[in-house]
Amino acid sequence: MSGYVLAIDQGTTSSRSIVFDAAMKPLATGQKEFPQHYPDSGWVEHDPEDIWKGVVSTVRSALRKAKLSAGDVAAIGITNQRETVVVWERDTGKPIHNAIVWQDRRTAPMCEKLKAEGLEETFTAKTGLLLDPYFSGTKLAWILDEVEGARERAEKGELLAGTIDTFLIWRLTGGRAHVTDATNASRTLLFNIGTNTWDDELLKILRVPKALLPEVKDSADDFGVTEKALFGAAIPILGVAGDQQAAVIGQACFEPGMLKATYGTGCFAVLNTGETMVASKNRLLTTIAYRLNGVTTYALEGSIFVAGAAVQWLRDGLKVIGKAADSGALAAKADPTQHLYLVPAFVGLGAPYWDAEARGAIYGLTRNSGPAEFARATLESVAYQTRDLLDAMRKDWQDGANDTVLRVDGGMVASDWMLQCVADMLDAPVDRPTQLETTALGAAWLAGARAGVWPAAGDFARSWELDRQFRPKMGEAEREARLKGWHDAVRRTLSTT
DSSP states (O other), rough: OOOOOEEEEOOOSSEEEEEEETTEEEEEEEEEEOBBBSTTTOOEEEOHHHHHHHHHHHHHHHHHTTTTOGGGEEEEEEEOOOEEEEEEEETTTOBSSOOOTTTTTTTTTHHHHHHTTTTTHHHHHHSSSSTTTSSHOOOHHHHHHHHTTHHHHHHTTTTTEEEEHHHHHHOOOOOOEEEEEHHTEEEEESSTTTTTOOHHHHHHHHHHGGGGGGEEEOSOOOOOBBHHHHHHSSBBBEEEEHHHHHHHHHTTOOOOOEEEEEESSSEEEEEEEETTTOSSSOEEEEEEEETTEEEEEEEEEEEOOSSHHHIIIIIIIOOOOGGGGGHHHHHTOTTTOOOOOOEEOTTTTTTTTTTTTTOOEEOOOOOTTTHHHHHHHHHHHHHHHHHHHHHHHHHOTTTSSSSSEEEEEEEGGGGGEEEEEEEETTTTTOOOOOOOOOOOHHHHHHHHHHHTTTTTHHHHHHHHOEEEEEOOOOOOOHHHHHHHHHHHHHHSHHHHH
């Protein structure tokens, strides 16, 4: 069998398909953006048909560019935006409502009501998550409540639901497989990550019929086979993981204590805690990193809402840079005697603060503050927020998070200046790999290993290659002074102090 593996990377603004060769290198890519829909303030939706058509076209494009036929591909791996949810008709596969996206905030009142009823502790103990509109369970409940006849049809077994991976697999297999993997299930507020089952108590609270939900499989498993008519030959789907967990795998963070951070629009830091399910006392999320051969590996996750989005603000809002890549060079020109702090709470603050009402602020302005100082403060804010996450992880898991090296990926890591700043603030090494397509690579490895054409975890980990390591250069006194200023700025910005 060939070593070619196809990864479908279904994201928030575009869908990509990447063909990897037998050496696990990207060979060809197809990509297609799709529209975002904002029907009300704080609401974000996708048309599932746009996603479906985009995925099919990008798979065909990637195969064409690689000069391969579907029969040359050993397996497909899927990675996806995790908390976005779809409900569709069992008989026709037609969605009954647009997909509600992970960014959507419409279920905030529902979450607040559940908190007021004292139920957050119940959800957190079972799912590792907080009661927040971010997660898909309350979105699913909203669709059942608000779409006419949906709840009655769901209880009759006429409807099916799932995250984007589940919807795509249903379509790809011609409706023969209604499945997901443990990582995606763990982001629903409905899945007990200790027992690895849909939780009857949580389903009852949110009034979600169990018959709606997919079968939960390992991250490397048999998820079905694509319809031959789609691509010219049937291809087995053998790997599935949510995007951040796929990046953990792509970065070969298989050992407890290994940490990765993906710097895109936001930043997601995930710490492998092995078979230990660490309950966070510092507002981090406990989640499933992956499940292989029936064994669950857990993680602590921290989410920064604004990372690369702050650089986009420099470019599009302030117009002080022409392109995002210019931010590091401009920051390097900043006056070292000025100490500006940007708290980029443009959409609230994520972990460990979880303050949805906070809004962005900048402190320390003088008459000499200019574009260079704003650029430096923007990139430094990413480093400070990363330090906040690492500190919270160390408090939660004192035995395993102290001597870590951070592996990084995402669009922002092209900036040497920013990564040096992160290393300085963490007082820890930061490793940038040669292969930055880590999310797609993680999904591809799950499928390729399951198919037997790619190496097992140990050999895959040894194939990870370092591009550059950034080691801390800043003195302890300066670091502590900078962090003290940052925490003072955050304190001033929080909506409640």
